[in-house]
Amino acid sequence: MNASAQEFSKHYRRTGVWQRLEPMPPNPDTDAALMLRVKQGDGAAFAELVEKYKQPVMNFAWRMLRDATEAEDLAQNVFLQVHKSAHRYKVSARFSTWLFTIARNLCLNEIRRRSRHPADSMDAGAGPEGDDQPARQYEDNKTFVPADTLLHRELEQKIQQALAELPEIQRTAILLCRKEEMSYEEIAVVVGCSVSATKSLIHRGRETLKQKLKPYLRTGEWRKAEK
Secondary structure (H helix, E strand, O other): OOOOHHHHHHHHHHHHHHHHHOOOOOOOOOOHHHHHHHHHHOHHHHHHHHHHEEEEEEEHHHHHHHHHHHHHHHHHHHHHHHHHHHHOOOOOOOOHHHHHHHHHHHHHHHHHHHHEEEEEEHOOOOOOOOOOHHHOOOOOOOOOOOOOHHHHHHHHHHHHHHHOOOHHHHHHHHHHHOOOOOOOOHHHHHOOOOOHHHHHHHHHHHHHHHHHHHHOOOOOOOHHHHH
């Protein structure tokens, strides 16, 4: 460090300005950087985030609620919440972790509402073109290579049925791990558990799914579906 740089450093330490400088988060992910732009009123950055995450959020909501209309409405509410909360946003985790925490909380609110008003949810998931229509509408393209076989479609329906029967917190953890490829640490933030408890949730959920899907396990199709 040269003499002028040393004097500069001493000056800022002496005056206290050095301590008042707010450190920037190390290597924020690109989505967090976009959200920081949203915080400054950048509409284009918000549109970019919506375009990137609207389908994953709808997929997640549909797998939690099994209702295509509710999934679409909930996804809109998620991004409305994101926009409303932009002024409070801080980079403390990956943007996707923060986003899916909002999505999960709104899903929980809807699940609680259904438990209080079960009559409103009697037809949930059933569309005019049959029970499997939402699954095709929100099919995750990265899960299966497009193939003209009934086996993949039947397998996905069985997996979704088995997932729907899991406790909500197990279902959420497995969906975030299997579909969104989040780390245990990120999933732990979303579900509000420790990392070790999150690992246990995912392990128990997978064991339950394996028991329910034994016929497919024998063919090896479950391993293909998980990739």
